Amino acid sequence: MSEKYIIGIDEGSQSAKILIFDTKGNIVCEGKHPLKPYNLPGPELVEHPDDDWWDAICQAGKKCMANFKGNKEDIVGIGLCTIRYCRAYLKEDGMLAQPALSWMDIRVSKPYDFSNPDAKYVVASSGYITYRLTGEHKDTIGNYEGVWPIDIDNWKWSDDPEAYKNTGMPREMLFDLVMPGDILGYVTKEAAEATGFPEGVPVVATSNDKAVEGLGTGCMGETTACISLGTYTAGMMEGKENLKGTTATWPKFSCVPNKYLYDTNGIRRGMWTVSWFRDILGDGYKKEAEAQGMSAEELLSKEAEAVPAGSNGLMTVLDWLAPVDALYKKGVMIGFDGRHKRGHIYRSILEAVALTMKKHVTDMTNEIGVKLDKIIITGGGSNSDLFMQIFADVFNIPMVRNEVNGAAGLGSAICAAVAAGVYKSFDEAVENMVRIKDTFTPNPEAVAFYEKMYPVYTNITKHTDEVLKEAYELFN
Incomplete structure (x- = not known):
């Protein structure tokens, strides 16, 4: 039986990192591409320029796949992890209606103000990348915290009309939510050409970047x-x-x-x-x-x-x-x-x-x-x-x-391994894919x-x- 492989996407504040793991959590190859310096259009405003989130993933993906010596058909899933607390406004075609907001931008701590008539959807960073990879209007529940109409106790959008009024986000502007470890969609032909990822591979939901990192450790x-x-x-x-x-x-x-x-x-x-x-x-x-x-x-x-x-x-x-x-x-x-x-x-x-x-x-x-x-x-x-x-x-x-320092990438891969049936549970996946390198005593x-x-x-x-x-x- 041939070895199976899993891709972990880890896009943070400074770079996009793409890692390919085997099923034991060993890094097979990787690619990295820096994000551009932030735009600072005004006091307390911090934006990602152009289409930086997606462009960095495309570049890092191509670098990683160029180093991959295995069979692409043996890649069983892609775990997607992106930076938390960010916000993106999308046009009806799913493209950015304006520069994406960093977690450091004061606007992410405030309700949406409907100032951009081109904005059809408001999403977290993971929702935008999910759309670019799969064409689906879906996102992980785990990356929605802060000013969003979320029911945290029940892991879903709120049933309370006041929650939508208080956040300025009507339900029709929000993507459908899935749980960590569930499939968001499949890599489209267009996304495959842009990133180098195999077409048709399932893209799997993770959570917010810190939670994914915690799982990977x-x-x-x-x-x-x-x-x-x-x-x-x-x-x-x-x-x-x-x-x-x-x-x-x-x-x-x-x-x-x-x-x-x-x-x-x-x-x-x-x-x-x-x-x-x-x-x-x-x-x-x-x-x-x-x-x-x-x-x-x-x-x-x-x-x-x-x-x-x-x-x-x-x-x-x-x-x-x-x-x-x-x-x-x-x-x-x-x-x-x-x-x-x-x-x-x-x-x-x-x-x-x-x-x-x-x-x-x-x-x-x-x-x-x-x-x-x-x-x-x-x-x-x-x-x-x-x-x-x-x-x-x-x-x-x-x-x-x-052993693996890029814990968010490994955490993403663990989610994809569970979704692909490589392991039956998150506990089993962690036991097989995470290993201690050394310990420092006081x-x-x-x-x-x-x-x-x-x-x-x-x-x-x-x-x-x-x-x-x-x-x-x-x-x-």
């Missing part, structure tokens, strides 16, 4: 959490019910039907800040790294490894993108003196991510009354041994890194230091917020 059970190091960095864990009235725990749709994902509060532009610092160092630093046979990130990590825990007093607050309810917030670096160099700044940013996530994860676990014994770290930042060790020391919990000396630093760090904004509120009036 094997984050299951009541004592395991996952931290996703992305443009939006957040923690998550499996939940059984749609909790009400919580302040540190945000129930979302899981990637497993009728289960929930508990989200922490997060860091807006979390790992983006790491890229920001790398980029402002300029081409000279990149060339210096290349001369030593390293990437800029690897050289920064090497320099940061020589810096002690606490970065000699340099502390960073990661408010590089203010939330809509506190627009005065800004990023802060405090504690500079003559000892501080590039490695100190870099380590301080990494420590800020870990310390901030410790607060968010602790707030969540205290609220729901659980104690963690393992945390899985996923995303590009997990490739750094230094970053993994900082997380272990800050949390004083073992940190796990999996260093007692560093743990003791971070326990003293943590209350100092979490108290910074109580003082800086007042200054930033006054400064906001001057600079905005």
Whole structure:
């Protein structure tokens, strides 16, 4: 019997990634294509230019399929995962009526205002890509959260007329919904020509990108959490019910039907800040790294490894993108003196991510009354041994890194594997397709230091917020 293959689509804030897996979760080949820089047409408006979502998937798909050496007829399904909290307005023919809105755009947190007469449909990012791949007016229920007329308890569009009135979205503007793991449609001839994917292959619903990522890490059970190091960095864990009235725990749709994902509060532009610092160092630093046979990130990590825990007093607050309810917030670096160099700044940013996530994860676990014994770290930042060790020391919990780093791509493939009957259940698929690569255990000396630093760090904004509120009036 020939090997079967599964395609996982993972389109995030910065790129589209297409991965082909075998049924054991091994990456066979992949393709990646960057998204264009955002358009910023006005204050708090953030748009994806042109037809960027679809174009990036087409380019990444062609790159991936060009590297595929197997038989296309052995590809049994495509799992589709796209960025959450986005919004697209489509014309009657299913094409974009205007540039798609990023999750950072303030309009996605508001009701639809009917300002575009060409808009026939309003959909999440996954709904638009589903249409481009299959021609179907369908989407996954799991990618609808925020300002949508959704019945979260019953996994469907609301039956309450007020929900449609409050969101400004009449039912006729919305696609039909399916559950994660269900088939959305089949790749059309036109889509096959554009992407390189085989015509007629089923496209399978997943969920929101964080839930898909959680599934791809094997984050299951009541004592395991996952931290996703992305443009939006957040923690998550499996939940059984749609909790009400919580302040540190945000129930979302899981990637497993009728289960929930508990989200922490997060860091807006979390790992983006790491890229920001790398980029402002300029081409000279990149060339210096290349001369030593390293990437800029690897050289920064090497320099940061020589810096002690606490970065000699340099502390960073990661408010590089203010939330809509506190627009005065800004990023802060405090504690500079003559000892501080590039490695100190870099380590301080990494420590800020870990310390901030410790607060968010602790707030969540205290609220729901659980104690963690393992945390899985996923995303590009997990490739750094230094970053993994900082997380272990800050949390004083073992940190796990999996063999497959692109967890959203693997989570997409797991959904497609279940839909194709390769595995009978999500549990069976995870057991066969997800594997731990290594574990980082806490260093007692560093743990003791971070326990003293943590209350100092979490108290910074109580003082800086007042200054930033006054400064906001001057600079905005």
